[in-house]
Amino acid sequence: MAYVLGVDVGTTRTTAAVCRLDGARDAEIALVVPSFLQLTDAGTFSVGEFDVAGWTATGFLRRVGDAVPFSLGPETCPAEELTALLIMWVIGEVVAREGEQPRHVAVSHPAGWGPYRRGQLYGALRAVGVHDVTLVPEPLAAAENHAVRARVVPDSSLAVFSLGSHAFSASVVRRSQSRTFELVNHVEGIDHHTGGDFDDLLGALVRGRLGKDGVVSAAECEAAKRAFGPSVVVGGVEITRDEFVEEIRPSVDHLVSTFVRAVGTVQPDAVLLVGGGCRMQVIGDSLSAAVDCRVLAEAAPEHSVAKGAAVAARLVVVGPEAEPEPFETSVLVHTREASLRFPVGEITRPDDEEFSAPPPRPPVDVSPLELPPRRVKRVASALNPVGRRSRSEKSDKYDDEDGR
Known part of the structure; x- marks a missing residue:
């Protein structure tokens, strides 16, 4: 069945979603x-696996356009090349499962990117053979995902x-007359x-109870944070929700005040x-108290951008005018209610002339840095993906974790 693909490269996890061209408009998580x-x-x-015998890079999407490359053993590679290699691998995994190439690919990126950084990623994607691709700002992808329902x-505005x-x-994004979204503020x-x-x-709360010799893993804390009910047990210590909320309240208030501004x-x-x-839950509750509108979230809000990117790719292929408006004004749930969870751009094709040069930088008096010679082409051409794991292994292990 013909499909399009949306890819969201996060700092910690990368998510891919597919949207069928002759089926429902909803996107589904593929990887x-x-x-x-x-x-x-x-x-x-290899992608997604850590082995002490190799050289590992992570967090490269946020450094696209940075003049200082990553060092992987004997090789140096710019962040955009590593990002393109990861996207190429993701596309290959989805193609292996679907049995055919996607009709179009949309890749999300931070909304603050200008023409230079977008151009760097476009160029790196073309260098690894990914040509039919659209870049979509993350908040616009989230809005497209919402507009499906x-x-x-x-x-x-959203x-x-x-x-x-x-x-x-x-x-803040605004719905245009052409039924796409445009970025108003970010x-x-x-x-x-x-x-x-x-x-x-x-x-820190748990170690405070365990004493100076107490040890608790970051993975255990992440899992407990996501599973918080009235209380949660971490490292054998029970922490109530109220205790945790009191500890993080200043940080949450800072986030909400920045959002309101x-x-x-x-x-x-x-x-x-x-x-x-x-x-x-404290995020939704604090926002509900600060704004005079609905506050909406998916069951897995870390997947919203990838699904919205897939919807955006579908719009590139079929056109926004071909998509019917949803019958319901909303199928989403207000965060004040018991079942919190659900809540996406002008989608343009790349123009190479727009990406001719980086933006001007202010003069800075620094000593020149002697970088090792780049051998990126050797990396991109010589690297071959290692064996794939099964779909169930990946989905079960990572599906419910923070995605960005």
């Missing part, structure tokens, strides 16, 4: 894998609160706590919660 790319001395690479009238393991952002969090920081705060005078129809960090 979730940690955003690790490892080079071995044999010249092969809820009617969004032209000129109305706010997007994104909280992942290592990134926070607040955005703020990237810099000094804000994110999902990984909340894991650390929970770990980003929204400004705009009155959005709804706030969409995106990213695995939004699984914490």
